[in-house]
Amino acid sequence: MAAVGVVLLYTLGLRLLGTGQPADVGGERTQYAEETPRSGSTPRMASLGAGVCFALCGAAVLYGIWLTIPPVPLTVRDATVCSRHHLAPETPPVPAASRPSCGVTRRRARLPGRPVSQAGQADPPRRHAHPARGPRPAPGREARPTAPPGAAWQDRRVTHHRIATTADTAVDVFTAERRPVLTVEPGDTVTVHTLDAAGYTERLPAPGVDVPTLISPRRGHCLLGPIAVAGARPGQVLAVRFDDLVPDDWGYTGSGGVDTPLNRALGLADPSTRGPLLWDIDASAGTASNQLGLGVRTAPFLGVVGVPPEATGEHVTTPPRAVGGGNIDCRELVAGATLYLPVTVPDALLTVGDGHAAQGDGEVSGTAVECGMTTTMTLSLLDTAPVAGIHADTPAGRITFGFDADLNAATTTALDRMIDWIAAEHGIGRAEALAMASVAVSMRITQIANRTWGVHALLAHDAILTQTR
Template identity: 35%
Template sequence: MTHHILKATKSTVHLGGFSHELEPALKVDSGDTVDVETYTGYYIHDKAPAEFLTAQFLDICQNLPPERKIAKGPHLLTGPIYVRDAEPGDVLEVRLEAIAPSLPVGFNAIRSGWGALPHQFTQPALRFIPLDLVNNKAEFPIGSSIQIPLKPFFGILGVATPEDARSSVPPGYYGGNIDNRELQAGSRIFLPIFVPGALFSIGDGHSAQGDGEVNVTAIETSMNGRIQLQLRKDLQFNTPIAETPTDIITMGFAPTLDAALEQALKNMLDFLERFVNLSPEDAYVLCSLAVNFRITQVVNSPNKGVHGLLSKAIFSSKINL
């Protein structure tokens, strides 16, 4: 097992989407760990305060090569990371070992035409929010004494697909812009692999977010993390699934919340049948009795997200993934 350091530079990041044609930023073996650096705010860097900017980030914003600009999404992603021996049909297990903001400020943006209430909040608005990295809090509104605990996570965890350039905005069967605040340090996510090497990318750091992410953004934050990438040829999934220290998480992504809920539920039924050996009917009943379904996000057009939380505490023996 080798440990790698992947800094964010104009040759190791890409903008706006995923592509199987991208040159890998790093090649690793299964089981390797990576200290990864990510930046956010590519399109608003000219409005940002000095503490939001670093020389490396400015170099990316000013000199990112055209071939690293993939699609029209706003997200700056680090990667892709090529995992040797990964083949379509395998599963990539991403262990999120550490996640922490790298700068003492993040931003929140309202974008015209986006969000859960686009007809009520029609004017764009950009706010930079100081982060108290010592006490792990952010005050908002500033001067209000309202203290929001920082619970950092990466909004985007995804792999490339055989299709042409794919926007970073919607989540899907490949992962992507999941924006699931449960995926904090100590969690792991399982992503189906669609192209050789998996081509995994990461970014869209969030220091704090509510379920739903209703105004389009969280506290968007440049974020560092440590991940371990494990190739799982013993598993078969066709959609992301995750595990936190307390829960198993299934996900659904669709244009409506009803359809996203149905997907998340069906994925949970499938999990219970395969890994807990329940009958379909017993799995359905258990979901009604013990699984909590939550709105992940409603703003990553065209797909909304719902996730189901299955508490591991209800089982007398460990569920092995």
């Protein structure tokens, strides 16, 4: 088509400038071909050049018009080369649900210098928004994560890190003055293996028989950390999502024999009253059984998840804290739960451990089914949160916490923040939110084991109905 257009334009140029156009010269009608120019070139050659120029200009115009016409989409029959031949071999395929309708598989090449997971496939980016509003996804299906308010999506490949508790990675205090054992980017996934709270390096052979510990002497829980989250800063919130928790195959529970106000009241402060239990844990069956022939169902979680309460000093791991968290011991922080910790120091410096295969609310003996734990968690950062302080979104419901040596003060803190959450979620006043909490929120004692009361307010996901009219 373009060639035909060029020929027509060339002919038109000749007709306008060539021999077919007479002119008056000196009062006589004559042809260009009959004149002899002084330059030595004939009029016909001049007209030919003008025609060529006219044709080339026209061709350029036609080419510009052709460029503006959208191309016809390829179909499977039209495609002759699969796009995978042009991409890095380690790049994962796009899921079938998101493939282009034309049927040609397209994949984004791995970003230069970005590591991939140990399975050889790069993980999709994870940036979680706080679940302050909106319906929950159907069971078994996760809603696509969205960027938190004021934060942009990061177009990068995330990394899956793995780290175990060793003499180099173990710690028994919270501190911001220790070099991080691992640094991750926001959205990365980390799989950690932690020892039990005591840090035993061998299985306990019998009740009352001690075995070596990783840290000796030990000042607190045997934990792993700190883990730095690059770019985290005070004022942000660290979201710790527990993707998977798998207990080791043995554990123990201690009771009595320690002089505490509770044990004295129960008549179990004397060391001779100790009654430890040793457990065989079947993670695949979800059960644990002890030497008495009794068993329980497991619901594994980490008892200690926290950040340093301040930028300087070393801080014991025993009490839970309103600033930094730590020994929270909340049995609802199972797989699928997300714990939100306000960032207290640059890079957050998360420390975790104290695996519990099973525990009741309160942890009344001071220990749960203490065990080693393999935990997979995703670490993200939020710029805003709907409530102040430490809170969580769990399979059981939304949770706000209170920690204090005074049970009433701990209860008031947990309830106050739940009222704020309900009021903001449903656009109602605090008085109305308190009334709703009175009929929909359960107040539970998280733990009484650490001489600091832990109380949490639990709002089940389906407790407040919004489509009643």
